[in-house]
Amino acid sequence: MHLVQILLPLAGNDGAPIPEEILRDIREELIAQFGGLTAYIRAPAHGVWAHEGVRQKDDIAVVEVMVEMLEDKWWRDFRQRMERLLEQQSLVIRAFEIRRL
DSSP, X not given: OEEEEEEEESBOTTSOBOOHHHHHHHHHHXXXXXXXXXXXXXXXXXXXXXXXXXXXXXXXXXXXXXXXXXXXXXXXXXXXXXXXXXXXXXXXXEEEEOOOO
């Protein structure tokens, strides 16, 4: 079993909020594909990183799904679509092997 986390920005590069309907559509796609999800959206996480010596920051929502098997191609295609949709240079999707207790 794997836990997949998608770190979704809540604002675009211009600082404008990502429209709620876009975030809802992303959640609905994941629910349709995997049967459910957990989204941490009420208390956004704050990301900070340095790019070419300049600090940048983001408020992000963490969306998680549990999957039996990782389908790398599906996730790679999903990430690339989301990067285009959200106009992001890079979107973090990470997976952890987990054990259900």
